[in-house]
Amino acid sequence: MIPRNHPRYTSLMLREKIKKAHDKGYLADSGMIAHGRGEAFDYLLGERTTDNGRKAIESAVATLLLAKNPIISVNGNSTALVINEFIELAKILNAKIEINLFYRTKERIAIMKELYESHGYINVLGTDDKKLLYIDGIESPRATASENGIYSADVVLVSLEDGDRAEILVNNNKNVIAIDLNPLSRTAKMANITIVDNIVRAIPLMIEIAKKYKNKDNKYLKSMINNFSNKINLEESLEIIKKT
């Protein structure tokens, strides 16, 4: 048990969630290493949502609310950290949830499907191997997508995503929103909107903002998108990290 007054309490609790997901069998070894990278970047970011991160989140939520078929793409790490928040966000946005794993195995998919079901979310996509299509006909495990989900999506929210996968989605004209703590990563550079923040802070804030924006008209939402430059936002996030 980690004492509540430990100076690294929050960080250590997240680490425990990641380890538990690994023990349960749905998070790969590499997922633990990836979590460590995230810890380091979050440390340098000051372990807080910056004003800059908030701006990216506002533009992202507006984009998701205007989408025709928005999808939240989830993997082992993100599920371990924010499964409940993903489900709540999906409901508010009228979005679907699709599982996409870098190290896809039948066993991992089955465990995650059951996990989402036990949290009250029944129709998680991307679970049936036989029904998966290849984006742009690219026969790579990085290019798989479910027909009614990512394959036909106009906006995809990815978090802690692999660079190759992000590239395929962008090249296929998906509007890609990425949550990534490393502003220098290929995914961060490739996405249309990059939220440089920890998902454990970003997703709850997206929920809060989505609730507010639901009552706004399209004109307001479009202005939130048009007033946002991902290039400038990314540069500012990098500056914040360097100032630490």
Added chain:
Amino acid sequence: MIPRNHPRYTSLMLREKIKKAHDKGYLADSGMIAHGRGEAFDYLLGERTTDNGRKAIESAVATLLLAKNPIISVNGNSTALVINEFIELAKILNAKIEINLFYRTKERIAIMKELYESHGYINVLGTDDKKLLYIDGIESPRATASENGIYSADVVLVSLEDGDRAEILVNNNKNVIAIDLNPLSRTAKMANITIVDNIVRAIPLMIEIAKKYKNKDNKYLKSMINNFSNKINLEESLEIIKKT
């Protein structure tokens, strides 16, 4: 198999070594997460030994050569990455190797003992639970040491070390040399000499420099130590990371 021309080949090969050590059972889950943190900091450092890192290494080697009872403290991560180099460095420096694990279990110690033996190093210290002493009488797993090893050492080389452990060693008047990619870590700040570098580059360079310094007199070695300020060196390493 990772193709040799992959842009991240070296980094991915190190990751494979860490995963293999985890599979073999001597590297804890947290060790994988720690490796990921190291990857992130090494990325920001430019994945190279800086001039600054080299200066710290020179001072460290001089200190180890002048020591009466120098010990190389090893754990699961460092063993996974540089076991052969540790053994070579120990021979050149007339130093002993002692195992010290954050998550110590009988099983992990046994696997590591056997691993060092299979690599030709027979007398690895810190393997017999019953013979371990507590530094400064602190009855914590962070404070254990073998009698002829760390307990009576004047100089201890630690890599990827926990902050609490480093603090105990420093408070016990050990001259602590730390290899740590995070210049902001508690270990980095607490050590007498901090080498901000990846151990896979630092240990081979220490071997090279130790071979050269073996022929130098004590006056020369002492000048290498006196001309070095850890505070300034750490600040410079931080500046390099910020300039990335």
